[in-house]
Amino acid sequence: MTRLHVLAREAWPWTFLAAIAVWLATIAYTGGQGSGAILTAALSFATFSVIVGLGQMLVVTSGPGNVDLSIPATITLAGVVAMKVMDTDNARLIAGIAAALGAAFAVGLFNYALIRVLRIPPIIATLSSSFLVLSTAISYGRGIRIKPPPLLADFATARVLGIPLLAIFTLLLSIVLAQILLRTVYGRSLLATGQNARAAWLSGLNPERTRLITYVASALLAGVAGLCLSGFSGGAALNMGEEFLLASIAVVVIGGTSVAGGKASVPGIWGAALFMYLLVSMLNTFGASAGIRLILTGAIIIAVIVMATRNTGR
Amino acid sequence: MSNAKLLRQALPFLSLAAVLVATFIVQPRTMSYFGLNLMLQYAVPIALATIAQMFVITCNDLDLSIGPFVGLVSCIGATLLLDSPVLGVLALLALIAVYAAVGGLIQVRNLPSIVVTLGLAFIWLGIAVLILPSPGGKAPDWLKALMALPTPFIPFPIIAAVVIGLLIQFALMKTSLGVIARGAGGNPVALTRAGWSMFRTKAILFGIAGFFGVLSGLSLLGLTTSGDAHIADRYTLYSIAGVILGGGEFIGGRVSPMGAVIGALTLALAGSFLIFLKISPDWQIGAQGAILIIVLALRALVTRAGQVAA
Numbered sequence: 001m002t003r004l005h006v007l008a009r010e011a012w013p014w015t016f017l018a019a020i021a022v023w024l025a026t027i028a029y030t031g032g033q034g035s036g037a038i039l040t041a042a043l044s045f046a047t048f049s050v051i052v053g054l055g056q057m058l059v060v061t062s063g064p065g066n067v068d069l070s071i072p073a074t075i076t077l078a079g080v081v082a083m084k085v086m087d088t089d090n091a092r093l094i095a096g097i098a099a100a101l102g103a104a105f106a107v108g109l110f111n112y113a114l115i116r117v118l119r120i121p122p123i124i125a126t127l128s129s130s131f132l133v134l135s136t137a138i139s140y141g142r143g144i145r146i147k148p149p150p151l152l153a154d155f156a157t158a159r160v161l162g163i164p165l166l167a168i169f170t171l172l173l174s175i176v177l178a179q180i181l182l183r184t185v186y187g188r189s190l191l192a193t194g195q196n197a198r199a200a201w202l203s204g205l206n207p208e209r210t211r212l213i214t215y216v217a218s219a220l221l222a223g224v225a226g227l228c229l230s231g232f233s234g235g236a237a238l239n240m241g242e243e244f245l246l247a248s249i250a251v252v253v254i255g256g257t258s259v260a261g262g263k264a265s266v267p268g269i270w271g272a273a274l275f276m277y278l279l280v281s282m283l284n285t286f287g288a289s290a291g292i293r294l295i296l297t298g299a300i301i302i303a304v305i306v307m308a309t310r311n312t313g314r
Numbered sequence: 315m316s317n318a319k320l321l322r323q324a325l326p327f328l329s330l331a332a333v334l335v336a337t338f339i340v341q342p343r344t345m346s347y348f349g350l351n352l353m354l355q356y357a358v359p360i361a362l363a364t365i366a367q368m369f370v371i372t373c374n375d376l377d378l379s380i381g382p383f384v385g386l387v388s389c390i391g392a393t394l395l396l397d398s399p400v401l402g403v404l405a406l407l408a409l410i411a412v413y414a415a416v417g418g419l420i421q422v423r424n425l426p427s428i429v430v431t432l433g434l435a436f437i438w439l440g441i442a443v444l445i446l447p448s449p450g451g452k453a454p455d456w457l458k459a460l461m462a463l464p465t466p467f468i469p470f471p472i473i474a475a476v477v478i479g480l481l482i483q484f485a486l487m488k489t490s491l492g493v494i495a496r497g498a499g500g501n502p503v504a505l506t507r508a509g510w511s512m513f514r515t516k517a518i519l520f521g522i523a524g525f526f527g528v529l530s531g532l533s534l535l536g537l538t539t540s541g542d543a544h545i546a547d548r549y550t551l552y553s554i555a556g557v558i559l560g561g562g563e564f565i566g567g568r569v570s571p572m573g574a575v576i577g578a579l580t581l582a583l584a585g586s587f588l589i590f591l592k593i594s595p596d597w598q599i600g601a602q603g604a605i606l607i608i609v610l611a612l613r614a615l616v617t618r619a620g621q622v623a624a
Contacts, residue, residue, distance in 0.1 A: 128610075139594060246432060
């Protein structure tokens with residue numbers, strides 16, 4: 001019985017319950033029609049939010065008030081670079097992936113340099129760099145209507161027994177990341193630095209190196225998301241990253257990661273992402289207008305954070 | 315005051331002067347009443363939004379919803395305020411009250427303002443989209459007339475910005491209310507022990523932010539003459555950048571109202587400057603990021619020089 005109590009105190013089981021509740025409400029409304037299709041669609045779209053959410057989770061965990069606002073710009077840059085280098089050619093797939101991830105790696109380094117060398121707070125540093133990265137993407141990708149190579153497009157849209165291949169890939173990615181958080185030195189350092197950077201430093205850890213890895217990892221994950229998104233949507237668009245700024249923060253917070261740092265929840269990101277996309281499809285099914293959808297999303301975010309903060313007694 | 319500290323405080327003014335001089339060199343025709351007016355027009359709504367953000371940053375919080383809020387106000391102004399002014403005013407007052415309530419909620423529950431204002435942003439956007447699904451409505455005539463006021467010698471935007479900046483500077487630095495506000499950010503524990511209610515202080519500060527958000531939305535409506543839910547989406551980031559450019563800091567209640575206004579003006583000018591430099595529009599947004607980085611780098615350099623000398 002104690003196991004159930006521990007589970008109930010965590011935030012992430014509630015997100016899955018909420019997601020299931022919303023899904024049930026939707027199929028109740030449609031009389032059971034299309035229940036599988038709704039799930040598959042939710043999995044497809046939620047996947048991208050999960051990938052960037054993982055990166056954002058790392059940054060948020062690294063310290064109080066740390067946020068990576070450059071994720072949308074990095075997504076766009078990676079997508080644009082990948083499409084241009086690959087040039088619809090399967091043979092250039094690896095080159096394109098390397099270029100895109102290399103660009104993302106550079107963005108992560110740049111973010112960290114701004115924070116460390118110029119002593120700029122992470123919010124402003126990632127904000128400024130997002131302007132620069134977006135401009136780079138816009139000017140490099142000017143006029144591009146290049147489609148992704150067939151291999152990439154197939155990978156991004158394939159399904160295995162109704163489950164998108166991308167979702168399985170992201171699930172594996174999440175499991176790897178969760179293990180990194182729990183078992184590796186970096187993961188423990190991240191949690192320690194987020195809780196108390198000075199104590200972490202005094203106990204022999206290296207908070208600065210942890211932060212460097214974190215910002216690079218977040219940018220790399222955004223790059224992965226950009227790659228997958230281009231494959232999925234048939235090309236890179238200059239506004240492809242826009243919706244992921246708020247989405248990345250929302251899935252992190254709703255999923256139970258603490259904004260004060262030091263506490264991360266990987267399953268919560270999945271639950272929150274699924275919940276948010278199922279909520280949108282439920283509202284669409286009910287015929288709610290865009291305005292109602294936005295208001296409800298906002299109200300839920302506020303409600304979740306009010307409840308979550310009481311639970312953890314912050 | 316040490317040289318370093320003086321230099322650090324002068325940095326926002328220097329940045330603005332640098333951008334102004336650079337603009338005049340590249341395009342001498344802007345050195346006129348008409349030119350300045352045109353370039354700085356949109357500075358007024360941005361400056362007001364920056365002031366609103368500054369009040370929130372004063373108490374160690376961040377408002378991610380100011381952009382959509384300004385858009386919402388412009389929608390209400392173009393519809394409700396035009397058709398039934400009484401209802402319109404009541405709606406705007408209600409919005410300010412909601413802002414204050416959110417501030418109180420954040421204090422009472424010790425919530426992270428980043429997340430709460432994120433949710434609030436969705437709510438503002440949703441209401442705005444409900445009122446005006448696509449840009450439309452019409453600005454009330456008195457608003458348009460106010461924003462197009464033909465002031466002698468110095469263009470209206472400059473006068474408005476300077477007056478606003480000086481007023482708030484006085485209020486925040488010289489009145490007891492201002493001290494309490496800055497104390498709320500600098501040392502909330504001390505403030506509470508001295509008997510001031512943090513709940514009331516935060517609610518009031520957020521309410522003031524809402525008030526300036528309303529002013530920003532109305533002034534923007536006066537300029538654009540029609541309402542649009544998404545017109546001010548950029549204002550969130552601009553307002554944060556403006557406060558920081560102006561010498562404000564996220565923690566500690568250290569903000570400068572005059573600096574915030576100057577920061578907003580600098581950002582607005584930088585946009586026009588880049589157009590005159592014939593820099594490709596692709597790079598305009600990047601250049602604003604670069605300006606932010608350069609100014610902050612300079613500030614870090616000056617601060618460190620001051621520390622070494624001390």
